[in-house]
Amino acid sequence: MILGKVIGTVWATRKDEQLRGLTLQLVRELDPDGSEKSRYVVAVDSVGAGVGETVLFVQGSSARQTEVTKNKPIDAVIVAIVDKMDVEGNKP
Amino acid sequence: MILGKVIGTVWATRKDEQLRGLTLQLVRELDPDGSEKSRYVVAVDSVGAGVGETVLFVQGSSARQTEVTKNKPIDAVIVAIVDKMDVEGNKP
Amino acid sequence: MILGKVIGTVWATRKDEQLRGLTLQLVRELDPDGSEKSRYVVAVDSVGAGVGETVLFVQGSSARQTEVTKNKPIDAVIVAIVDKMDVEGNKP
Amino acid sequence: MILGKVIGTVWATRKDEQLRGLTLQLVRELDPDGSEKSRYVVAVDSVGAGVGETVLFVQGSSARQTEVTKNKPIDAVIVAIVDKMDVEGNKP
Amino acid sequence: MILGKVIGTVWATRKDEQLRGLTLQLVRELDPDGSEKSRYVVAVDSVGAGVGETVLFVQGSSARQTEVTKNKPIDAVIVAIVDKMDVEGNKP
Numbered sequence: 110m111i112l113g114k115v116i117g118t119v120w121a122t123r124k125d126e127q128l129r130g131l132t133l134q135l136v137r138e139l140d141p142d143g144s145e146k147s148r149y150v151v152a153v154d155s156v157g158a159g160v161g162e163t164v165l166f167v168q169g170s171s172a173r174q175t176e177v178t179k180n181k182p183i184d185a186v187i188v189a190i191v192d193k194m195d196v197e198g199n200k201p
Numbered sequence: 202m203i204l205g206k207v208i209g210t211v212w213a214t215r216k217d218e219q220l221r222g223l224t225l226q227l228v229r230e231l232d233p234d235g236s237e238k239s240r241y242v243v244a245v246d247s248v249g250a251g252v253g254e255t256v257l258f259v260q261g262s263s264a265r266q267t268e269v270t271k272n273k274p275i276d277a278v279i280v281a282i283v284d285k286m287d288v289e290g291n292k293p
Numbered sequence: 294m295i296l297g298k299v300i301g302t303v304w305a306t307r308k309d310e311q312l313r314g315l316t317l318q319l320v321r322e323l324d325p326d327g328s329e330k331s332r333y334v335v336a337v338d339s340v341g342a343g344v345g346e347t348v349l350f351v352q353g354s355s356a357r358q359t360e361v362t363k364n365k366p367i368d369a370v371i372v373a374i375v376d377k378m379d380v381e382g383n384k385p
Numbered sequence: 386m387i388l389g390k391v392i393g394t395v396w397a398t399r400k401d402e403q404l405r406g407l408t409l410q411l412v413r414e415l416d417p418d419g420s421e422k423s424r425y426v427v428a429v430d431s432v433g434a435g436v437g438e439t440v441l442f443v444q445g446s447s448a449r450q451t452e453v454t455k456n457k458p459i460d461a462v463i464v465a466i467v468d469k470m471d472v473e474g475n476k477p
Numbered sequence: 478m479i480l481g482k483v484i485g486t487v488w489a490t491r492k493d494e495q496l497r498g499l500t501l502q503l504v505r506e507l508d509p510d511g512s513e514k515s516r517y518v519v520a521v522d523s524v525g526a527g528v529g530e531t532v533l534f535v536q537g538s539s540a541r542q543t544e545v546t547k548n549k550p551i552d553a554v555i556v557a558i559v560d561k562m563d564v565e566g567n568k569p
Contacts, residue, residue, distance in 0.1 A: 110336070193304040294519040358541070370550060396559070
C-alpha cells in the first residue's frame with residue numbers, strides 16, 4: 110500500500126459501465142513525514158474517505174479484491190483511512 | 202487509474218491477432234493541474250475518447266477487465282472521459 | 294523482492310474488513326549498502342518484523358500468496374527478515 | 386502498451402525451459418517524437434519485429450496472453466510493429 | 478525481462494515457509510552497454526546464476542511461472558544467464 114492524501118474528486122459521465130456508482134477520488138502520494146510527492150492516482154473509494162484525509166491505497170490486481178471493485182477495470186482503491194503513524198524518525 | 206490526455210493514434214498492420222479492430226490511442230500522463238508529464242502509454246480505447254480529451258486509463262491485469270480487452274495481450278485501456286475535477290488546491 | 298527497513302507502524306480504524314487484525318508496517322526502501330531511498334511502502338507483516346529490522350518485501354499479486362494475505366486487497370507484504378548479505382562490492 | 390525500438394538481440398543458453406525457441410529482443414523505450422529514453426526491456430517477439438523497428442510492447446501478466454507466451458515466466462512481449470503515429474503535436 | 482548482474486546473496490532465517498530452500502540473489506539492473514543502474518532487486522534463482530553473471534529477471538505475477546516459484550510469494554526470478562547481446566549501437 111502507498112500513503113496518500115485525498116485532494117479531490119473526478120467526475121466522468123462517459124465511462125465503462127462497471128465504474129457506474131463508484132466514487133473516483135484524486136489521491137496525491139505522501140511521504141511518511143506528510144510532505145507531498147509529485148505522483149497522483151485516481152482511486153476508487155471503498156471506505157468513505159473525504160478530501161483532506163490521509164489514506165492507504167492499493168494498486169494492481171489487488172485493487173480488485175474489495176467488494177466494490179471485484180472483477181472491474183480498476184487498478185487503484187482506497188482501503189484505509191490513516192489515524193496515526195508511529196515513525197521511528199519522529200521519536201525525539 | 203491515471204489521468205491522461207489523448208494526443209494521437211497509433212497504426213499497426215503487423216500485430217497480435219487479438220488486437221485487430223481495436224483503436225490504439227497515444228496517451229500522455231497529466232497532473233491534476235493539467236500540466237503534461239513526460240510519460241506516455243498506448244492504450245486501447247473502450248469509451249470513444251478522441252484526441253485532446255482528458256481521460257482515465259487503467260493499467261496491468263485490470264486493463265483486461267473491459268468487454269473489448271478481455272483475455273487479450275493489453276496492459277492499458279481508457280475507461281473514462283473526464284468531465285470535471287474538483288481539486289482542493291483549486292479552491293481559492 | 295525489494296530490500297527495506299521497517300521504520301514505523303500505521304494505525305487505521307476505518308478500513309476494508311479484510312485488513313482487520315493485520316499489522317501494517319511502514320517500510321523504507323534500502324540500497325544493498327544500507328543507504329535509504331526516498332521510496333516508502335506500507336506492507337502487511339507476515340513474519341513478525343519489528344521497527345529497525347532489514348526485510349524483504351513482495352509487491353503486486355504475489356503479495357497475496359502468503360497465508361495472512363490470501364485473496365485480500367493487499368499489494369505489499371514482508372516475507373523475510375534479512376540476517377546477512379554477501380555483496381560482491383563489500384569484499385575488500 | 387509502451388512504444389519502443391528494437392535495438393538488439395539477447396542470447397542465453399542456460400535459461401528456463403519454457404523460454405526455449407523464443408526470440409528475446411532488446412527494446413529501448415521511445416517517446417512519441419522518436420527520442421530515446423534510458424529505459425530498456427528484453428521482450429519476447431511475437432510478431433517478427435527486426436532490429437531498428439518501432440514496436441509496441443506489453444508488460445506484466447498481460448504479456449502472457451499471446452500464443453507464444455501463455456503460462457510462461459515472461460513479463461514483456463512485443464505485440465505490434467508500428468506503421469504510423471498521428472500525433473497532435475506534430476500537426477503544424 | 479530486465480537485464481541485471483548478480484552482485485550478492487541474501488540470507489534470511491525468519492521467512493515465509495514457502496521461501497525455504499530457495500536461493501535469494503541480489504541483482505543490480507544493467508543497461509545494455511553494461512553500465513550499472515541504481516536499482517536493485519532480490520530475485521529467486523531458477524537457473525544456477527552465480528555472482529558476477531549477467532542475467533535476465535522476470536517480475537510480477539510472471540515470476541510465479543517457474544517450477545521453483547509456482548504459487549509462492551515471489552515477485553522476481555532469474556530466468557536466464559546471458560551469453561551474448563547483439564546491440565545495434567555496438568556495431569562500428
